[in-house]
Amino acid sequence: MTRTDARGTIMIADSDFGDVDIEREIVEEAGFELLAAQCKNEDEVIERGRDVDGVLTQYARVGSRAIDAFTRCRVIARYGTGVDIVDVDAATRRGIQVTNAPNDWCAEEVADHAVALWLAAARKICAYDQATRQGTWQWQSGQPIWRLRGQVFGLLSFGAIAQLVAERARAFGVEVWAHDPFLDESELRSRHVRPVSFDQLVEGSDHLVIQAPLTPGTHHAFDRTTLRRMKPSAILINTARGPIVEDAALYQALTEGWIAGAALDDLEEEPAKQRDWRPHNPLFSLPNVIVTPHAAYYSEQAVTAVRRIAAEEAVRVLTGQNARSPVNEVPARL
Numbered sequence: 001m002t003r004t005d006a007r008g009t010i011m012i013a014d015s016d017f018g019d020v021d022i023e024r025e026i027v028e029e030a031g032f033e034l035l036a037a038q039c040k041n042e043d044e045v046i047e048r049g050r051d052v053d054g055v056l057t058q059y060a061r062v063g064s065r066a067i068d069a070f071t072r073c074r075v076i077a078r079y080g081t082g083v084d085i086v087d088v089d090a091a092t093r094r095g096i097q098v099t100n101a102p103n104d105w106c107a108e109e110v111a112d113h114a115v116a117l118w119l120a121a122a123r124k125i126c127a128y129d130q131a132t133r134q135g136t137w138q139w140q141s142g143q144p145i146w147r148l149r150g151q152v153f154g155l156l157s158f159g160a161i162a163q164l165v166a167e168r169a170r171a172f173g174v175e176v177w178a179h180d181p182f183l184d185e186s187e188l189r190s191r192h193v194r195p196v197s198f199d200q201l202v203e204g205s206d207h208l209v210i211q212a213p214l215t216p217g218t219h220h221a222f223d224r225t226t227l228r229r230m231k232p233s234a235i236l237i238n239t240a241r242g243p244i245v246e247d248a249a250l251y252q253a254l255t256e257g258w259i260a261g262a263a264l265d266d267l268e269e270e271p272a273k274q275r276d277w278r279p280h281n282p283l284f285s286l287p288n289v290i291v292t293p294h295a296a297y298y299s300e301q302a303v304t305a306v307r308r309i310a311a312e313e314a315v316r317v318l319t320g321q322n323a324r325s326p327v328n329e330v331p332a333r334l
Helices: 019-030 043-051 064-069 088-093 106-124 125-133 160-170 185-190 198-204 225-230 247-255 302-316
Strands: 009-014 033-036 053-056 074-076 097-099 151-154 175-179 205-209 235-236 259-262 290-292
Touching: 009 019, 009 043, 009 259, 009 302, 019 033, 019 302, 043 053, 043 064, 053 302, 064 088, 074 302, 088 097, 088 205, 097 302, 106 125, 106 205, 106 235, 106 259, 151 198, 160 175, 205 225, 225 247, 247 259, 247 290
Parallel strands: 009 033, 009 053, 053 074, 074 097, 151 175, 151 205, 205 235, 235 259, 259 290
Antiparallel strands: none
């Protein structure tokens, strides 16, 4: 198919899936041309995508500068649920439909990963493994470890994924607390979860899982002030977005004993959004930190699903159909 006989062009701004076979099949079957790029900043999005009809993006920011530079774009489809990398207001003003993937595409995976990080940190799995590989065969290499049953397991946010985390955690005999200002307290209680304020969550949790979206209100929610209020025996788990936790503050909290440990699925610097990233973050030097590469969502099934969702949403909008998972409201085009 050539550009002249295609119905338009859909650009993959960036992805780390290794190929574009799934997207290409969907896009070209609908009569569009696929342009695969690996943009790492907004300038590159503008350079490659100025005249495209639709954009799929995983990590590359599509901000107001890019949106204002687009000449034909009608849809921006996010590989994933969060849309903080897209200026939704700017897109709405330009009449561009923004779509995402509903939580259920990876909800089970993220819940499993959150619990895996929690247990690995609480039971000192990585510390034991490293000590054993170095020739130390002693249970003391992981001490102190505290019994989970009876401890407070806190959740920041109680959306679909956090609810799955709570179901899993409850089997370990913990008391589940949650803070979510957007849910009625009766909803939490109906799921055998104690509704608490943010202050209560921070000060009372023995294990605290962050599963909140990244917004201006949650950015650096865990800074020095917040971390100082946590229990010195507490473990912080972040399976949401990295910038919710201030890395420098967390490093200080862990080295000075404000909290006992942390397990993170992303870092504040968000390495996947950088070109030629190198592991210079001081957190990597600490034995009481576990870091995974923003992999909580990953399973073969989840990756296939999110790729299909994004491509199909772009095609749906460009062929005059309603998006199944719209983020904004734009006027219908005739």
